[in-house]
Amino acid sequence: MNASEKKVVRLGSVRKTFGDLTALDGVSLEIREGEAVAVMGPSGSGKSTLLNMVAGLDRPASGKVEVDGEDISGMGEAALARFRRRRIGMVFQFFNLLDDLPALENVALAGRLVGVPARKARARALELLDELGIADRGDAYPAVLSGGERQRVGVARALMNRPALLLADEPTGALDSATGEQVIDLLLDLNRKGQTLLLVTHDERLAARCATRLIEFRDGGIVGETARERSEPWIAR
Numbered sequence: 001m002n003a004s005e006k007k008v009v010r011l012g013s014v015r016k017t018f019g020d021l022t023a024l025d026g027v028s029l030e031i032r033e034g035e036a037v038a039v040m041g042p043s044g045s046g047k048s049t050l051l052n053m054v055a056g057l058d059r060p061a062s063g064k065v066e067v068d069g070e071d072i073s074g075m076g077e078a079a080l081a082r083f084r085r086r087r088i089g090m091v092f093q094f095f096n097l098l099d100d101l102p103a104l105e106n107v108a109l110a111g112r113l114v115g116v117p118a119r120k121a122r123a124r125a126l127e128l129l130d131e132l133g134i135a136d137r138g139d140a141y142p143a144v145l146s147g148g149e150r151q152r153v154g155v156a157r158a159l160m161n162r163p164a165l166l167l168a169d170e171p172t173g174a175l176d177s178a179t180g181e182q183v184i185d186l187l188l189d190l191n192r193k194g195q196t197l198l199l200v201t202h203d204e205r206l207a208a209r210c211a212t213r214l215i216e217f218r219d220g221g222i223v224g225e226t227a228r229e230r231s232e233p234w235i236a237r
């Protein structure tokens, strides 16, 4: 495992409630740089809520959220948005691409939003699309892309600003199994190159192939945890 001792995520007793409902019941979790952590558990157990906390998309009722060494639970809205754009990449089940922008511009926009000049952002976006095998689809609008292509664009966008942490909520959830497999390969490859991953998934194959640690979630809390060797041999690059 290529994990270092640096902590990319540190949650301390994070609680989150929605009215009477306790979605996160005092969750503590640390993720080291280079890990690929998969969170699995029943529907409604709080997995997406957990991811939203780490992404700074939602705030805890109590507890501490540290990402890439910064306490984000105390940040103001503007600082938090800036932090999220620069340091966190997010991949979604339904891609969340902008329909009226071509693939390349969807990716480049993530750079533009943190102040990267247009030409540089496009060059980086093209490089990413190329790495993900869809350079020839840069001018295509999301509507004409296949599900797998859309998710590749989603991953490219998430990687645009070289995030300390890549979050994914059911990244294969809307894909057929062959296409899902390609996205799994892609995430695995990224982690092997050192990208820290936090995945939420119902997809056993994704967890089995990608994760270096499995976390079982239930009723707003961690009920089990397994560090594991990945099933496949290390491929030297």
Ligand SMILES: Nc1ncnc2c1ncn2[C@@H]1O[C@H](COP(=O)(O)OP(=O)(O)OP(=O)(O)O)[C@@H](O)[C@H]1O
Binding pocket: 018, 021, 023, 041, 042, 043, 044, 045, 046, 047, 048, 049, 050
């Ligand atoms: N914005 C919200 N307002 C009220 N309740 C919410 C909100 N978001 C989530 N919840 C509730 O919090 C609980 C945890 O939801 P969450 O979306 O985190 O579950 P999940 O584990 O991601 O489920 P799934 O596997 O179905 O995606 C659920 O009972 C849900 O109804």
Ligand SMILES: [Mg+2]
Binding pocket: 047, 048, 049, 169
């Ligand atoms: Mg969810």
